[in-house]
Amino acid sequence: MPEAEQKFQDRQIAYKTRIKDVLNSKYIKVEGFNPNYLEINGQKISRVNIIGVIVQKSELDNQKNLIIDDGNGVITARTFENNLLLDKIGIGDVVLLIGRPREFSMEKYLLVETIKKIEPGWVKVRKLELGKDIEQEESNEKEVEIEEAEEEKNMGESQKNKILKLIKKIDKGEGVFVEDISSSNVDNLDEIIGALLREGDVFEIRPGKLKVLE
The missing domain is CATH 1.10.10 (Arc Repressor Mutant, subunit A)
Structure with missing residues (x-):
């Protein structure tokens, strides 16, 4: 990968995201050094941070696949390199995965950057984090609507x-x-x-x- 492209991609934030939001979002392909991205809640997301449980693991030639379930959706995580991190991950493990969304034949998957086993309690923490974000967004939207209605009145x-x-x-x-x-x-x-x-x-x-x- 060219150095300029690598530096650009290193600056991308890995957003905490639900799997269902990844699956339901629009995948946008772009040219040049800019990375492809998902449109989620008005944000352009090229890297995701997901916590879930490994429910399936497979390997074919140089491709290793993990199926991860976060309680809201199920998605495949893949690596095409000899990633030793995946050798330490087993079915039933709770993991934190950072990866780049990809799409092939209309199917979305995650290209693994890093993955590590974590304590099961983090699943609840993540649900609370994302739930709080949604409630805050809805609250903010309602406040804006009330202000606009009052202003119009x-x-x-x-x-x-x-x-x-x-x-x-x-x-x-x-x-x-x-x-x-x-x-x-x-x-x-x-x-x-x-x-x-x-x-x-x-x-x-x-x-x-x-x-x-x-």
């Missing part, structure tokens, strides 16, 4: 007040035609007038002519 009230003041200013006692306030530079004027009519702030003394209810 405040903006709507401001527009209504602007129209009410304009009608009062123009009205000489006989009401104001809608056309007379159409140049008020207010977006969605028809919707705002409709809301004012429904809420009883203005009324039509005749079609197209408005008056503020004092």
Whole structure:
């Protein structure tokens, strides 16, 4: 591998990820030194950090395969080199695996960079870590939605007040035609007038002519 490419790839973060997110994500192939990546929750992920249990192990020529299960999904991890680390891993072991996602014939797998046996308690820790992240994301999204709704509501009230003041200013006692306030530079004027009519702030003394209810 060219030195420039190696340095670039060394800088990539290994994201803590669920296997199901790897399997359900879109795999993007790119040209040049930039690595291929998965699109997961808006992030471009070219290296993953997964904790799971080895449920199957096989070897064919120079290719060694491990099937890993994290409770959310099952995926194959492969190495095409004489990786002595895999010789120390057996079925039933809980492992931490760092690898690069790959796709062949529409099937995703992980190319092993490093793998080590860890204590079973780390499975629960990882689930709590990822669960907390999702809950935090959902909480943040709800907060943003509430803020946007509040901002939209405040903006709507401001527009209504602007129209009410304009009608009062123009009205000489006989009401104001809608056309007379159409140049008020207010977006969605028809919707705002409709809301004012429904809420009883203005009324039509005749079609197209408005008056503020004092």
